[in-house]
Structures are given as structure tokens and as C-alpha cells.
Amino acid sequence: MQDPIGIPACFSSGEKLSDDPAAVTRSGQSVFMSVYRTKIADQCRLITVTWCKNLLVHGLSVSVEGPNGESQYTCKVELKPWYFWRKHGSKRFMVDGKAVDIFWDLKAAKFNGETEPNSEYYVAVVCNGEVVLLLGDLKKDAYRKTGCRPALIDPILVSRKEHIFGKKKFITRAKFHEKGRFHEISIECKNRATSCSGNTDNGNSLNGFEPEMEIRIDGYLVIHVKHLQWKFRGNESIHVNKLRIEVYWDVHDWLFNPGLRHALFIFKPSLLSTSSSSLSSTSSSSPPLSSSLTSTPLSSQIGSSGSVVEGFNGSGSSEFCLFLYAWKVE
Known part of the structure; x- marks a missing residue:
């Protein structure tokens, strides 16, 4: 069982996600990864949502599958207690020539000691004027902020990976x-x-x-x-x-x-x-x-x-x- 298992370490702005398990074990962090299948940029693709937590940082990463199956397009958010402005915002990247927007609002998110929040938050993925993936309980806030309609195809939760100590x-x-x-x-x-x-x-x-x-x-x-x-x-x-x-x-x-x-x-x-x-x-x-x-x-x-x-x-x-x-x- 020594094969790489692709655990991303909690990251800082501009840093790459690490695939080295040692980077995770040294920090003693918990990692939750959820993989969804939905339609983005006119193709069925996988979206990976990763939450990680160590003693100092909460991290959120949203990755969209590229043409060859790799997680080519990634939005990373680092939640530090003194970075209040980072707890809500948006990011855009292009997938096969089409714009994909990630919106998040974690200002009032309740974690209750867990790695991923339990309530009072949303994370939304938008493409072609549709919310193709929406996580969290603040759904009305998400639709109001994005100004987009729900997608006709519901996303499917394919797998969930958790790393606990x-x-x-x-x-x-x-x-x-x-x-x-x-x-x-x-x-x-x-x-x-x-x-x-x-x-x-x-x-x-x-x-x-x-x-x-x-x-x-x-x-x-x-x-x-x-x-x-x-x-x-x-x-x-x-x-x-x-x-x-x-x-x-x-x-x-x-x-x-x-x-x-x-x-x-x-x-x-x-x-x-x-x-x-x-x-x-x-x-x-x-x-x-x-x-x-x-x-x-x-x-x-x-x-x-x-x-x-x-x-x-x-x-x-x-x-x-x-x-x-x-x-x-x-």
C-alpha cells in the first residue's frame, strides 16, 4: 500500500497541490475529497471538491477535469483567521474556450470542528449561465449572487475520499x-x-x-x-x-x-x-x-x-x- 494516493496538502495562495503523502502526514491534516460528474463546457466531466484542515489553515480547492482526465483547472481558497476577505469571492477560468466561474461564501460557515462546513455556506460552479454544481445550504444566496439558473442535469456524486488520523x-x-x-x-x-x-x-x-x-x-x-x-x-x-x-x-x-x-x-x-x-x-x-x-x-x-x-x-x-x-x- 505504498502507491501514491494523491492527497493535496493544505496550500498557500499560488502554491501547487502536492501529491506527496508525506507532505500530508507531516502536517497531520484531515482531507475530504468529493468527486461529482456533471456537464461542463458541453462535455461530461468530473469536478473534485477538496477540503483540508491542519492546525493553522482551512483549505478549499475546486478542480475541473481536463480533456485528458487530469484536474487541469483549479480554484484554490485558503481560509486563515486573519484573511476575512478571502472567505467569499469568485474566480474564472476557461475550459475548452468556455468560461467557468467558481463562487464561494464562507463568511458565516459553521465547521463545528469538522474539516468541511456543516451549514451557512455555499460553493457554486457556473458554466453557460447554469449552476452546474451547488454545495451548501445557502442556495438562495448562491442563485442571487451568480444570477444563473439551476442546470437541467443534476450532478452525480461519484466518490468521496477522506483522510483521517x-x-x-x-x-x-x-x-x-x-x-x-x-x-x-x-x-x-x-x-x-x-x-x-x-x-x-x-x-x-x-x-x-x-x-x-x-x-x-x-x-x-x-x-x-x-x-x-x-x-x-x-x-x-x-x-x-x-x-x-x-x-x-x-x-x-x-x-x-x-x-x-x-x-x-x-x-x-x-x-x-x-x-x-x-x-x-x-x-x-x-x-x-x-x-x-x-x-x-x-x-x-x-x-x-x-x-x-x-x-x-x-x-x-x-x-x-x-x-x-x-x-x-x-
Whole structure:
């Protein structure tokens, strides 16, 4: 799991976004990246909205996909406490000869300690007189400021990547469906006392302790992995309301690589044909992805755009994926 994962460090005005994970781990920052698909400049393109936070700075970046799939057009906003004037404004750039405007108003944004704001803000992307992407709850203010109408095509949330730091427990909030509510996801790695002591062949059962992992949603235990040193890569299906969610994990580097390393969790929702209990866990029929989990890092099976994982596509499958990078701090 040492492949580059493209995490942008919090940036200063005029600086480039960094793809070096070390730049992020040194600053201990949290990063949330949301990728949307919509029509811009007469083509279907991806828009990436990135929020990052460290001890000094809140950062916002909006990137529009270029002709070759790269994030060629980028608007960056740095939110420092003493830069009040930077908390609202606009920026224009050209995409294939057409003007694209980014409008933002974060003057009264409420972050409540989070990396991205919860309320009292908007971020709008405008092209051809239409608001092609609108984030935040101040929608009336956004339409009044831009003077543009809503786009005829609604944007689609393709993927969300989150980078969070912790020692043993990692908590985030996420929607599994665009019209659904937020759920709290909790992942905890702990050591369970065992009757046997001493070293095992892999060195992970020491002094009578054995690593295990618990994944909870809204406080309910949905996945419990014992003998984590043998099951450091795997997948299970869980049910949340009327959604079936495939959960994939790769915690190899937590267990076997020293220093600051990340585990990768993927949550892939799909609609259920029949109603089920609100929260439950079932063993999944192993898709092609899981057949080689123990030998192949999960991160290497992610597509270049980060939006699709091989083996996920199927009947009733949602396009959305949540990628959670959990950085373990010793």
C-alpha cells in the first residue's frame, strides 16, 4: 500500500497541490475529497471538491477535469483567521474556450470542528449561465449572487475520499445515499487478551494479546474481525436501512509496517430489492475483488480516477464509493 494516493496538502495562495503523502502526514491534516460528474463546457466531466484542515489553515480547492482526465483547472481558497476577505469571492477560468466561474461564501460557515462546513455556506460552479454544481445550504444566496439558473442535469456524486488520523479509533460521518441522512462510522483497532502468550510467526500475538477490529455504524456493531493478523484484508456485506453496503478493508500496513501508515476502507452501497433490518451484517458472496485480497493490496485495485473498483459493478449497484484512509498515529 505504498502507491501514491494523491492527497493535496493544505496550500498557500499560488502554491501547487502536492501529491506527496508525506507532505500530508507531516502536517497531520484531515482531507475530504468529493468527486461529482456533471456537464461542463458541453462535455461530461468530473469536478473534485477538496477540503483540508491542519492546525493553522482551512483549505478549499475546486478542480475541473481536463480533456485528458487530469484536474487541469483549479480554484484554490485558503481560509486563515486573519484573511476575512478571502472567505467569499469568485474566480474564472476557461475550459475548452468556455468560461467557468467558481463562487464561494464562507463568511458565516459553521465547521463545528469538522474539516468541511456543516451549514451557512455555499460553493457554486457556473458554466453557460447554469449552476452546474451547488454545495451548501445557502442556495438562495448562491442563485442571487451568480444570477444563473439551476442546470437541467443534476450532478452525480461519484466518490468521496477522506483522510483521517487517530491512534486506535477513527470516526467520520458520511451519507451512503445522496438523499439519505448522515451516519456515524466508527472503526476501532484493539488488542484482545488471549490465553496463549509469546510470539507467533508474524509477530502480532505478543504477551497474550491479539489484534482485532470493530466497525460500528451509528453505534451498532456491524463488523467484528477477530484474528486480524490473518484477516488483514477482507470484505463483508452489511445492511443499513434499505441499502446493502459492501465493506472492504486493507489494514496490512497497520500491523506489519512501522511508523505512520494508513489503512484503506471502502464502502460501496447498492439498493436492496426488499426491505431489511435497519442495521445488520451478512457474509457476502465474494466478488472478483475479494478473491485475491490477502495477496494484493486493496489500493492497487482502485481505478486511476478513484471512483470505481474492479468487481463492484453489478445489478442494482450504486455508482458511489466512499474511500476512507485511516492514518494510525502511534
